[in-house]
Amino acid sequence: MIPNSTRIRLQHQHEIISWMIYDLTDAQLIEHPNPGKWSIFEILVHLSAYQHIFLDRIEKIISGKNPEFERYNAEEDPVFILRLNWSQAEILKDLFESRHIIIYRIFDLSDGQLNRKGTHPKYGSLNVTGWTEFFLLHEAHHLYSIFGLAAMLKSGAEG
Secondary structure, three states: OOOHHHHHHHHHHHHHHHHHHOOOOHHHHHOOOOOOOOOHHHHHHHHHHHHHHHHHHHHHHHHOOOOEOOOOOHHHOHHHHHHOOOOHHHHHHHHHHHHHHHHHHHHOOOHHHHOOEEEEOOOEEEEHHHHHHHHHHHHHHHHHHHHHHHHHHHHOOOO
């Protein structure tokens, strides 16, 4: 079973992105106020690319017997690297569209499927509900980063 709080966050947590970046220019989105750290645009590209990784992992968990996954590294992901050349509009479109696919897929699973497990290298064996929670917490971490970067860019401050 997916807890109601998880369902609500899966449906709506990502929607705050539009509000956080609505008044930033394209130049600000690619700016690196914290040297050596991702820009807002790079974080958005990561979130977009990772949603596809998450969906693929869920499919492998449902169809396999406790598959083991390697830790995801965006810099080694050809999809992430390719999407760095996409426009902001393309990234946001993909992010919102792929999120709808995730929502419908997760909400369509039976309790038996939700209890299927896959192994994360750091967090161990997690069922689909646990993977969904991990996905949302990972996303929330990046949303917090976007919030901080946007505030810095809007105020003209540096990290």
